[in-house]
Amino acid sequence: xxxxxxxxxxxxxxxxxALRFSxxxxxxxxxxxxxxxxxxxxxxxxxxxxxxxxxxxxEAANETxxxxxxxxxxxxxxxxxxxxxxxxxxxxxxxISRIQKTWDVNLxxxxxxxxxAVKAGLKESILNVASVGGIKPAxxxxxxxxxxxxxxxxxxxxxxxxxxxxxxxxxAPAVVKTKLSEMLWENDExxxxxxxxxxKLGTPEDISNLMYFLSSEEASWITGEVxxxxxxxxx
Numbered sequence: 698x699x700x701x702x703x704x705x706x707x708x709x710x711x712x713x714x715a716l717r718f719s720x721x722x723x724x725x726x727x728x729x730x731x732x733x734x735x736x737x738x739x740x741x742x743x744x745x746x747x748x749x750x751x752x753x754x755x756e757a758a759n760e761t762x763x764x765x766x767x768x769x770x771x772x773x774x775x776x777x778x779x780x781x782x783x784x785x786x787x788x789x790x791x792x793i794s795r796i797q798k799t800w801d802v803n804l805x806x807x808x809x810x811x812x813x814a815v816k817a818g819l820k821e822s823i824l825n826v827a828s829v830g831g832i833k834p835a836x837x838x839x840x841x842x843x844x845x846x847x848x849x850x851x852x853x854x855x856x857x858x859x860x861x862x863x864x865x866x867x868x869a870p871a872v873v874k875t876k877l878s879e880m881l882w883e884n885d886e887x888x889x890x891x892x893x894x895x896x897k898l899g900t901p902e903d904i905s906n907l908m909y910f911l912s913s914e915e916a917s918w919i920t921g922e923v924x925x926x927x928x929x930x931x932x
Contacts, residue, residue, distance in 0.1 A: 713902050718909060
């Protein structure tokens with residue numbers, strides 16, 4: 698049985714992905730920064746296991762990855778899913794502490810978890826959850842989009858450095874109907890959906906299907922790629 702670690706796995710894309718892998722007989726670990734959120738999810742889904750860990754904490758990353766290796770003797774896949782966006786607004790106006798938090802979680806965090814996983818003995822692959830915002834600028838999303846643009850480049854850099862033993866890929870979703878993106882669609886969901894060629898928002902399950910493929914043996918000759926999954930938004 699293979700083992701996967703998914704950061705930020707208690708809701709939205711992270712939880713859908715955790716359940717997707719669990720349904721296919723993977724040993725699944727998730728993280729959450731809030732103990733109550735983790736306890737609730739693990740209570741509802743007893744097949745999952747988890748740790749309380751901040752996404753931008755090097756200590757938490759090391760402790761979590763080492764604990765997984767101690768429990769299972771293996772860690773096959775890491776998915777850097779945890780993300781945040783407390784920094785909506787124009788870059789000239791947003792509080793610098795909010796920008797720093799966004800970059801710490803969205804950019805530094807994935808590097809910390811990748812380093813921890815590799816040092817602990819990661820076997821197969823890393824998958825980073827980026828965004829189309831890292832490809833195309835958008836109003837009020839500057840700090841977030843910059844962090845995701847950096848993550849896209851980091852994905853390619855790590856793929857180069859960790860080959861041939863570990864594959865590193867990413868995905869770049871457009872608007873997926875989750876709590877994190879709620880401010881983008883809650884006032885007029887159809888208007889936001891209409892920005893996409895397919896005239897609908899993505900679902901966490903849409904994303905989890907792609908992440909499952911990229912982490913599987915079927916994708917064993919893919920590395921250094923960031924796959925856009927955007928309902929035609931960039932068209």
